[in-house]
Amino acid sequence: MSKYWSNSIKSVETYVPGEQPKGGNFIKLNTNENPYPPSPAVAEAIRCAADERLRRYPDPSCDSFRETLAGYYKLDKNQIFAGNGSDEILAFAWKAFFEPGKPIMFADVTYSFYPVYCKINSIDFETVPLNDDFTMPVEPFFGSRGGVVIANPNAPTGSCMELEDIERIIKNNPENVVLIDEAYIDFGGKSALELIERHENLLVVQTLSKARSLAGLRVGFAMGDKDLITGLEKARDSFNSYTLDTLALIGAAAAFEDEEYFLGTRNSIIRTRGEFTDELRKLGFDVVESKANFVFASKKDIPALKIFKKLRENGILVRHFDKPRISNYLRITIGTPEQMKETLQVLKKLTQNHIDE
Numbered sequence: 001m002s003k004y005w006s007n008s009i010k011s012v013e014t015y016v017p018g019e020q021p022k023g024g025n026f027i028k029l030n031t032n033e034n035p036y037p038p039s040p041a042v043a044e045a046i047r048c049a050a051d052e053r054l055r056r057y058p059d060p061s062c063d064s065f066r067e068t069l070a071g072y073y074k075l076d077k078n079q080i081f082a083g084n085g086s087d088e089i090l091a092f093a094w095k096a097f098f099e100p101g102k103p104i105m106f107a108d109v110t111y112s113f114y115p116v117y118c119k120i121n122s123i124d125f126e127t128v129p130l131n132d133d134f135t136m137p138v139e140p141f142f143g144s145r146g147g148v149v150i151a152n153p154n155a156p157t158g159s160c161m162e163l164e165d166i167e168r169i170i171k172n173n174p175e176n177v178v179l180i181d182e183a184y185i186d187f188g189g190k191s192a193l194e195l196i197e198r199h200e201n202l203l204v205v206q207t208l209s210k211a212r213s214l215a216g217l218r219v220g221f222a223m224g225d226k227d228l229i230t231g232l233e234k235a236r237d238s239f240n241s242y243t244l245d246t247l248a249l250i251g252a253a254a255a256f257e258d259e260e261y262f263l264g265t266r267n268s269i270i271r272t273r274g275e276f277t278d279e280l281r282k283l284g285f286d287v288v289e290s291k292a293n294f295v296f297a298s299k300k301d302i303p304a305l306k307i308f309k310k311l312r313e314n315g316i317l318v319r320h321f322d323k324p325r326i327s328n329y330l331r332i333t334i335g336t337p338e339q340m341k342e343t344l345q346v347l348k349k350l351t352q353n354h355i356d357e
């Protein structure tokens, strides 16, 4: 603690990302990274662009990348905002759309960055308890005083909402922005994208970090009514006009031009998720139905922390959140079939020994 810190920095409890080990040969199932490399077209595009052009500032409006997205999602370019990862877009959205004194709503169990953005921006929030099976309730989000934020599929549970329910929440918050964080939508959920023409208060946020294997490139985007997009641009241009660099913009566009690769890797993860879920259930785990690239699982008779440590001893990293309601759960990212097989072997041994003890 320094006496020079502002009060907001003194009091904020910052987001803690999953461990990124420097050495060691870990199977990394702790940060929902994609186990497959990005499309080879991405590296090729970046290589070709790494030349004298880097002398110049990047295009602050990210036009070329937004045009690619507009073509892909059948939108107008001015309905799209590009940012340095979706985390940055969320930070801009808090600045652009939420107000001190008007509490926003999100689930009690959801992406743990949301309360951090609230704290640093002095925005109050109310949490809505998830249902007992960790699905998202609907009516409690009606008539929020300051806005609604929903991760869909939700993190760290993986459960996904029906579009009709999302639309009911949007309709019942006409005075406020409803932000749907779709970091995991490509793994089997239905995007709220198709609702943006009908609802000017809907902002859909997506990322290239998960389904497109580009967590290291830091690219996300938001889609919504053009006035919402202008709000995000104002927030950005009050902070840093060039949050996306030239190479990131070019690599990101290339990722959307290789649909076959995207579908192939995405479908592999969905398939592996199904197989891994079945196997976990056979071992006696409770597994939340997931539409994401991770599963949220618990074994009633073995503490999650014990399983976490056992996996770590065996070189497998997963995520444990020491928080109310979920402290006996582990969030396990879906890796390759081989990685999940190794994970299951450790879990099998552990559950067997537990019975013998």
Ligand SMILES: *Cc1c(COP(=O)(O)O)cnc(C)c1O
Pocket (backbone or CB within 6 Å): 032, 084, 085, 086, 087, 088, 111, 151, 155, 181, 183, 206, 207, 208, 209, 215, 218, 219, 220
């Ligand atoms: C991973 C994740 C993000 C952040 O993605 P980046 O684009 O890498 O910043 C945002 N929201 C949720 C729910 C996530 O899980």
